[in-house]
Amino acid sequence: MKPAAQPCTTLASVSDFTAYFGFPPPAHPLxxxxxxxRHRKPPVSGTVWRGLYIVSLKKNLKGMLRYGHRIYDFNEGVLAFFAPGQVCMADAxxxxxxxxxxxxxxxxxxxxRHPLGKRIGSYGFFSYQLNEALHLSAREEGLLGALFGQLHEEHQQPIDAFSQDVLVSQIDALLSYANRFYHRQFLTRRAAEHDLLxxxxxxxxxxxARDDQDQPLPTVQHFADELHVSPAYLSDMLRTLTGQTTQQHLHHALIEKAKRLLLTTSLTVxxxxxxxxxxxxxxxxxxxKNKTGLTPAAFRFSAQ
Known part of the structure; x- marks a missing residue:
């Protein structure tokens, strides 16, 4: 008998979120x-779909901490990112x-109406869901904590014609610093990332190396799944360490194999x-042709 699907709670608004987790009602509707x-709450078990952006800076969280499905001994602050549409499973x-x-x-x-609305999709850390978090030094944690404090103070002010612009500019600054620290992380965790590489x-x-007749084209998702990380994380890691994304690595390997087949077999193009x-x-x-400047037939002819 097929097991029943686990119920999923939908949190489509900020008010939904605060009510579900028992936090104070929001001072701003968005x-x-x-x-x-100040507002410590016991974790709520269950599966939750959230139509919201969430950035959380946590420390002194007692329990198993995983980063990229791997356990790390890192006691400083942890910054986690969630984008709208992601499903989270809470652990009580x-x-x-x-x-x-x-x-x-x-x-x-x-x-x-703000440029950040278009640019926020370029921040890879929002696609990681629960797989990767940003680990902060004490200095970085203090800087981001101050930015959170400014946001906290501003969002409690009476709403006026400038409120949204000020809040978005503060979020923009917070994410810009997070992006800087996120790229630093690949360098400070070099041993782990080089092992992944x-x-x-x-x-x-x-x-x-395989010559399967029915071998499908390789995909970024395939290799990310094999390595137990998200596609965005894998591409960002490779770009930082090698200067190329996962897709560029796949195209390079694909073209090299194509060259070998063209020069060592009698297969048609x-x-x-x-x-x-x-x-x-x-x-x-x-x-x-895009990668070599020659068509496959021209490449084969030029090597004769």
Whole structure:
């Protein structure tokens, strides 16, 4: 018998969020800033869909802390990011009795008419859901804590014609600093990330070493799943350490294998495309020319 699906609570507004978790009602209809040290609440078990942006700075959270599905001994503050549409599973076993920090919750409508509304999608950390968090030094934690404090004070002011502009500018500054610290993280966790890079390269080499007739085109999602990280995290890590995204690595390996097939087999260009997993040979020819400057046929002829 198929097990029943777990119920999922929908939190579509800031008011929904504060009511569900037992926080004070929001002072602004589209945003709230919660001082977690003053409003400690036991975790609420259950699956939740949230139509909101959430940025939380937490410390002294007692329980297992995982980063990219791996456990790290890192006791400083942890900054986590959630985007609208993401589903979260809460765990009531975590001890929040000594929790400190801040939580910013805002509705996407707050960013309408502001450039940040378009730019926020470029911040990769919002796509990580529960897989990766940003680990902060004491100095970084203090700086971001001050920004959260400014947001907290501003959002409690009476709403006027300038309120939304001021709040969005403060969020913009907070995310800009987070982006700086996020890219620093790849350098301070170099050993762990280089291990991830080595495993990615091993998987990539193994994938293209096969000559399966029905091998599909490789995807970023496939390698991210194999490495137990999100696609955005994998691409950002590779870009930081190698200067190329995951897709660029895949294209490079794909073209190198195509060259080998063109020069060492009697396969036609169309057969080569099918061998590589392309459904349409013309797409293979376009990609090959884009990456090498030659069509597959011209490349084969030039090597004779």
């Amino acid at each position: 945003l709230t800033v919660i001082d977690l040290g 076993s975590v001890d929040t009795s000594a929790l400190e920090g801040w939580m910013l919750v805002f509705h996407p409508d707050l960013l309408l 080595s495993r990615f390269e091993e998987l990539l080499t193994g994938y293209f 169309n057969e080569t495309a099918f061998q590589l997993g392309f459904e349409y040979p013309q797409y293979f020819s376009r990609l090959f």
